Amino acid sequence: MIKVMLVDDESWGRDIVRTFGRWEEHGMEIVAEAEDGEEALRLAEEQKPQVIITDMRMPGMDGVKLLNELHERLPHIQIVVISGYDDFKYMQHAIRCQAIDYLLKPIDPKELNAVLARCAAGLAAAEESRRLLTLDLEWLLSLTSMKQRLRARFNELDREGLLELFGELASDMESSGAGKPQLLERVIQELLLMLKELLLANSLEANAMDGARDGAELASCANAAAYLAARYEEALEQLIQQRKFKKRLNLDEVRQYMEARFAEPISLEQVARAFFVSKEYLSKTFKQEYGCNMTDYILQLRMEKAREWLLDEKLPIKTVAEMAGYEDVTYFYRVFKKHFGIAPGEMRRGSEN
CATH class of the missing domain: 3.40.50.2300 (Response regulator)
Structure with a gap:
């Protein structure tokens, strides 16, 4: 009341x-x-x-x-x-x-009740605006997790995994009441923007993502998810064709691929699958080119980034660990100390002197 x-x-x-x-x-x-x-x-x-x-x-x-x-x-x-x-x-x-x-x-009783009705309507509208704003913020947060998972599936050329995630997206939006056209439009724009970034990162044409829409994708959560799934599937096909018809493995592209994903749980099998080569061939040629195996290369990337982030005193060490790809901060301490010979806290204190 x-x-x-x-x-x-x-x-x-x-x-x-x-x-x-x-x-x-x-x-x-x-x-x-x-x-x-x-x-x-x-x-x-x-x-x-x-x-x-x-x-x-x-x-x-x-x-x-x-x-x-x-x-x-x-x-x-x-x-x-x-x-x-x-x-x-x-x-x-x-x-x-x-x-x-x-x-x-x-x-005048009529005037009084007309004003009361306006008050009730105004409060209801304000509450709806607050609810939508809260929903927007909640979805922006949940989209962060969804984006990470979509990005991983796309880069792994995992078509089935992508479609499964879009089915999950539709279900989550439906169950949380996120079917308002303005929120669906926001979700579509956010995920199309990420898809463009993925295409450009792989040297693919991204202008096709700006195509005209007929509005049907805003009619329901299922329609929005289906529209996005179709766009991602089209883009994934472009990437698959690009990778299949390259004459030789480009190790610079492999290195860039790893540097863009060093904080993710990346594996030799995943990278080999993404570049349509065997893991044995990839491991051998990578070590010949860079003088270390892929696991050591990723470790080096993580440690250098962690050292750089430690210079920012505003970042807690736990946050630095997570940004570098370590959920277990204790394990991060052990790896960091083994790599640099001193603990993260000691390195931070040393940088202050």
Whole structure:
């Protein structure tokens, strides 16, 4: 229920408002009444009403001062001003303090209930906006995880894995009520942008992702996921064809592939599959070119990045470990100390001297 507070120094004035208002119809209930501005402020902070209906002329702190204080302290409360004086200055002040309306005594029941209906509608709209904003933020966070998984499946040329993830995406959006067109559009834009990045990183044409859409992809979560799955599948086919018809293995591309994914649980089998060669051939040619095996190369990348990030004192060592691909910070400490001969904390302290 929407909480309402009445403010009037005359009890009969509050009685009239209480009697004329169709409170249940508007989903409202009166939770407090005050006789002056000071009492109203105290009760407002205690009861947290969403709507305040106040007279302007009262002893002590009058309606003008009350509106100023409410506007300063509790700006989200909806205020309805009632006065027995057709005073332009009062009306000006009510508007300045963003009051919902200014009603004159004697109160017309129709006008009062029309204002209450507007208050209820305004609060409902504000709540929906907050809900959508919360949902947007939640989905942006969940998309971060989904992006990482999609990126891995794409780079592994795992078509079935990609399609499975888009099925999961549709199910998750449906179950969480994320089927609003504006949110679906945001999800589509975020994942298309990532797909462009994946294509460009593999020296493939990305302009096709800017093609016209007919709007059907915004009709439901399933449609949005199906649209994205089709775009990713098309792009994956381009990458597969590119890799298949290369005459020889390009070790620079392999190295770039690894450097872009050093923090992921990358394996020799995964890289070999992505470049359509055997793991034995890849291991042999990589070591001949760079003088170390792929596992040692990835370790070197992780350690150099970790050392670089440790110079930023704002980053906790646990965060540095995670950024470098180590979920277990204790294991990260052991690997780091074995590689550099000193612990991460010692290296950080040494950089400060």
